[in-house]
Amino acid sequence: MAARPEEWASGEDYQRYMGRWSRLAAVGFLRGLPPLPAAAWCDVGCGTGSLTQAILAGEQPARVLGVDPSVGYLAAARARVSDERVEFEVGSAAAIPAADREFDRVVSALVLNFVPDPGAALAEMTRVARPAGLVAAYVWDYADGMDMIRLFWDAAVELDPAAAPLDEGRRFPLCRPEPLRELFASAGLTEVRVGQVSVDTVFVDFEDFWRPFLGGQGPAPGYCTSLTEDHRAALRESLRATTPRTAAGAVALRARAWTVRGRRP
Template sequence: MTDAWDSEDAYERYIGRWSRSVAARFLHGLPDGPPAAWCDVGCGTGALAHAILTTQNPTRVLGVDRSEPYLAAARQAAADPRFTTTVGSATAIPAGDGEFDRVVSALLLNFVPQPDEALAEMRRVARPGGLIGGYVWDYAEGMRLIRSFWDAATALDPAAAELDEGRRFPICRPEPLRALLVGAGLVDVAVGAVTVPTVFADFDDLWDPFLGAQGPAPGYCAALPEEHRAALRERLRGMLPQRADGGIALEARAWTVRGRVPGNGNR
């Protein structure tokens, strides 16, 4: 099954609204520096880029993504002359060598087939002394929305375990992330965690985004026969803590990682 990423509205309801909270916390944890040129690799609908624009006083931000619909949504939401976008990928960033002070990515590295190539490319466009960083969901344990979905799905369909992001993406753990950046020749590598609340008004607010076919779990859900999807819905509903008012309060943990390109200066 190919992971689909082509609807900005569906993505926003599923993950985008939670990614914005993580983006702000991730940026807050970075070392301070003077106004810098940033590259947001795999920028999607712009959650991280927008947080950079509003909190980091950048000189410019370039958003790179494969999806033109996502880039269009990011441009529309930002409306900032410092923000530009271009179609590209993590392993082919349309930028010059050493062009950026800070190169970052949000929820991307686990979807890149060759993450070591992505880190080499991110290092290429970062200047000596520049910062490279990003974050990914803790699919195995701490991202409770997606973890609960796959626990319910595999209870009904053991074959679904092959699609479970916690199993598919072993890179989404502290030590593999650290090893990835160290292997790319970065120094001062640090790994951390950011946990944000994911509060849903009711079960439909949680469930409906799984019907949007954006990413592995919604893609699996949307492809199920109706009767199987209904069984999954009820299984998931029964697993989740529901408040008296119908709301569902979960948490989402992301692993953060950052390192510095060897060389003079720090940003």
């Protein structure tokens, strides 16, 4: 099956699928940055506002600009985040609607692997950072550390080997420590550091685990919703058979994100 463009339109479906885990990872990601109260922040690819919310809750910002190309996601972010310090605007990692050297912190959550040209995106993020400002990001470890997605693609490829090229673990070689380090260093950033954050992804039962894959937001749900009803039912049962559960029936998994940061000279 050929890859199809990811759909990023429904904030509610994205929140159910990945946004709730992104918020947990955001807290750990921010803990790894040196504190700077009253800073100006730019959240690039802000989506439904998970990272922006974490910035407001823990970083005492003077201002946050959230930028995303999806009008639907921005509407969800505005509905979830009500704070006079925050603005949300249409834009992208390759075209941030801001002046040169405008922000002390330029951050991005789960975005760099999806942009067509990560180098150009990082150059744009660096452009809007002030001298000595931090540019930082985190991405899921799709190959080895994102249990829910690993289980999904292993089951999907077992049934349909042609789905293998859609597996994020294969598609996104950037989502590893050394490629991230090299990307940030090649942008001319200094003091480049790579780390990791792990969060629990706990579902009350298998249905709670399965349902987010039906929302169509992102590669795995996009593939799932493109299937015939019979094929999707077969995938569901295959995944049910391979997904570990506790004695109470809960699905308790882990998700690891790689973090990276550098300072603009």
